[in-house]
Amino acid sequence: MIQISHLSKVFNPGTADEHTAIHNLNLDVREGDFITIIGSNGAGKSTLFNLISGTLPPSRGTLQLGERDITRLAEHRRAKYIGRIFQNPTMGTAGNMTLEDNMMIASTKGFKGLKISLNEKRREYFRSQLKRLDMGLEHRLKENVELLSGGQRQSVTLLMMVLSQPRLILLDEHTAALDPRNAAKIQDLTRQFVSEFGLTCMMITHNMQHAIDHGNRLLMMDRGRIVLDVDGEEKKRLTVAGLVERFHAVTGTEFARDDALLGE
Numbered sequence: 726m727i728q729i730s731h732l733s734k735v736f737n738p739g740t741a742d743e744h745t746a747i748h749n750l751n752l753d754v755r756e757g758d759f760i761t762i763i764g765s766n767g768a769g770k771s772t773l774f775n776l777i778s779g780t781l782p783p784s785r786g787t788l789q790l791g792e793r794d795i796t797r798l799a800e801h802r803r804a805k806y807i808g809r810i811f812q813n814p815t816m817g818t819a820g821n822m823t824l825e826d827n828m829m830i831a832s833t834k835g836f837k838g839l840k841i842s843l844n845e846k847r848r849e850y851f852r853s854q855l856k857r858l859d860m861g862l863e864h865r866l867k868e869n870v871e872l873l874s875g876g877q878r879q880s881v882t883l884l885m886m887v888l889s890q891p892r893l894i895l896l897d898e899h900t901a902a903l904d905p906r907n908a909a910k911i912q913d914l915t916r917q918f919v920s921e922f923g924l925t926c927m928m929i930t931h932n933m934q935h936a937i938d939h940g941n942r943l944l945m946m947d948r949g950r951i952v953l954d955v956d957g958e959e960k961k962r963l964t965v966a967g968l969v970e971r972f973h974a975v976t977g978t979e980f981a982r983d984d985a986l987l988g989e
């Protein structure tokens with residue numbers, strides 16, 4: 726579905742600050758894959774997402790989405806196919822606009838959508854979708870999104886993303902800024918949407934247990950490389966202790982993130 730070949734990213738090339746954040750990385754994401762990604766600090770996880778979404782151009786290598794080479798495709802044009810949710814719950818929605826206008830923009834992919842009719846039929850559709858979140862938001866269509874809590878806002882972002890039907894969804898620690906109850910709620914919704922809509926999804930998490938509990942495939946990154954790629958039955962058998970051990974075995978270093986082990 727998405728094929729990443731010999732992808733490299735070098736920051737500040739030719740200077741004293743030169744740093745290779747992604748090293749000759751190869752990855753074939755299959756249709757319907759739900760991939761969780763863990764890695765030590767600075768492993769290159771967000772840089773990989775920046776390269777996939779087109780936020781950054783690669784130094785070398787190619788990205789192919791289906792039959793199409795998207796290596797040089799501008800970020801805003803990729804956005805139709807590749808959706809991304811960030812840690813910060815305020816980033817996925819426009820706070821000073823109403824919930825229904827936010828949903829209208831997402832469902833029609835652009836501001837011009839507002840000129841199309843936001844009629845009662847559409848409102849009813851938005852209400853029925855918002856009900857899925859089980860947060861009572863179906864009664865708050867006319868409220869500005871900035872009035873919602875972080876957890877509610879991130880749920881709306883997730884719902885809007887799913888409804889806009891991108892081919893690939895990138896979740897960049899999308900629950901890390903939420904309190905544990907809301908984080909668990911969003912993780913549950915993520916799991917539910919992925920299976921219900923058959924989404925293809927990549928999720929960065931610092932929580933090893935989440936990485937084990939979610940998805941069908943797990944990648945571990947270290948210093949710009951994928952050092953572990955596990956799926957199927959082997960993934961189901963993973964444990965946090967086992968992952969830490971394997972990280973040590975393949976990299977020769979300790980996993981440098983305490984929060985990953987503490988499950989915070």
Ligand SMILES: Nc1ncnc2c1ncn2[C@@H]1O[C@H](COP(=O)(O)OP(=O)(O)OP(=O)(O)O)[C@@H](O)[C@H]1O
Binds near residue numbers: 745764
């Ligand atoms: N714009 C940039 N300019 C220079 N160096 C960068 C830039 N973006 C990232 N880096 C460096 O590239 C490396 C990988 O960073 P990245 O943010 O992708 O890691 P990460 O795995 O997401 O880490 P974390 O878990 O700490 O968020 C780091 O050493 C980082 O300092």
